[in-house]
Amino acid sequence: MNLHVKLGKLKLKNPVTVASGTFGYAKEFEDLVSVKSLGAIITKTITVNPRLGNPPPRLAETASGMLNAIGLQNEGLDNFLKFKYPALKKIGTEVIVSISAQTKKDFIFLAQNLESAGVKAVEVNLSCPNISYAANNSKKNQQISRAKSFAQDAKATYDVVSALRKKTKLTLIVKLTPNVTDITEIALAAERAGADVLSLVNTFLGMAIDVETRLPKIANITGGLSGPAIKPLAVRMVYDVARAVKIPVIGVGGIMSAEDALEFMIAGARAISVGTASFVNPKAAIEIIEGLKLYCKENKIKDINKLVGKISL
Ligand SMILES: Cc1cc2nc3c(=O)[nH]c(=O)nc-3n(C[C@H](O)[C@H](O)[C@H](O)COP(=O)(O)O)c2cc1C
Incomplete structure (x- = not known):
């Protein structure tokens, strides 16, 4: 049985990866899980300089999901290369x-340094909902303005990805946000700009309030929703995008079981990422490979690639 899948120049031993920010740098899980059995490890997003992230509380449990506003806490490029890689x-x-950055220059700096260190692929996180938050608290104007992420704008997505494409031979996986009206428009812009693979989705912007204190449950006020609550939304987006583009798609969003992973693959995902499930069960990704x-075996499928996009309509 062939479980190998190709993502750009990468050949994965199976389609199961762990989602950025939910599996640390993998070493944390090594005693619990056979980490080497994974198709790939997608690391926590790194930035050029270290970031402390947002103030706590940064996590809140919701019905069938979780809100987070970590704010890209990470040790920065140099420490990543010295201590983690x-x-x-x-x-x-x-x-x-x-990788994440607020300018094209910093994205290129990250990519080139990682390439020199021997990294083969980057996931370009154009979609974090939890940074650059700005609220206008004036009494007259209670409007809240949030900085847009690159992936909320087709032109901005095109600009970053094409700038990276010109400067690096790394496999470029572009991670998209679901917080848009039409995700296919952004996906097509990333493909035109030279992305090798798309990864979708990042978290959905959400909010929860403690009614006793009337405080937001997350200090950042808003956070990104993940977990089973978002799965049908993510499957729909993967289905739409996979039919619109020619490059492979990684499906992410609420995958808890092999059945969930299969849904994404049948909708068109070549590979999948397991995120929030690892918080509940650190072995979730490994159990999904077995599933x-x-x-x-039960369906006499000799090559898992044959399942991709094979929805019966
Ligand atoms: C605590 C937490 C931290 C996350 N950090 C990142 C991150 O650093 N970079 C990123 O691209 N996505 C990050 N994500 C988003 C996940 O990679 C994934 O896209 C999202 O959670 C949806 O998948 P899930 O429902 O399986 O968790 C984070 C998610 C969670 C729950």
């Missing part, structure tokens, strides 16, 4: 480094 590359599976094998 050497151990990651010894694990024996593909390592995809998630995919079983499904292929």
Whole structure:
């Protein structure tokens, strides 16, 4: 049975990856899980300089999901290359480094330094909902303005991805936000700009309030919703995007089981990422690999790629 899938120049031993920000830098999980069995590890997003992230509380549980506003806490590029990457590359599976920046120049700086260090693929996080938050609290004007992420604008997406494409040979996986009216428009812009792969979705912008204190449950006021609550929304977006583009798509959003992963693949995802599920069960991604094998065996599927986009309509 063939479980290998291709994402740009990367060949994954199976389609199961762990989603950025939900699996640390993998070493944290090594005692619990056979991390090398994963198709790939997608690291927590790194930025050029270290970031402390947002003030706590940064997580809140919701019905069938979780809100987070971590704010891209990370140790920065230099510390990542010195202290995290050497151990990651010894694990024996593909390592995809998630990167974020607020300028094209910084995106290029990150990509070129990672490429020089031997990294083969980056996930370009154009979609974090939890940074650059700005509220206008004047009494007259209670309007809240939030900085847009690159992936909320087709032209901005095109500009960043094409700038990166000109400067690096890395496999470019572009991670999209669901917080848009038409995600296919953004996906097409990323593809035209030279993305090798698309990853969707990041979290949905949400909010929760404690009625006793009347305070937002998250200090940042808003946060990103993840977990089973978002799965049908994410499956729909993967379905739409996979039919619109020619490049492979990684499906992300509420995948808790092999059945969930299969739904995304049948909708058109070549690979999938497991996120919030790892908080509930650190072995979730590994169990999903086993479940995919079983499904292929029971359904006499010799090559998992044959399932991709094979929805019966
Ligand atoms: C606590 C937490 C931190 C996250 N950090 C990042 C991040 O640094 N970069 C990123 O691209 N996505 C980040 N995400 C989003 C996930 O990678 C994923 O896209 C999202 O959670 C949807 O998948 P899920 O429902 O399986 O969790 C984070 C999600 C959570 C829950």
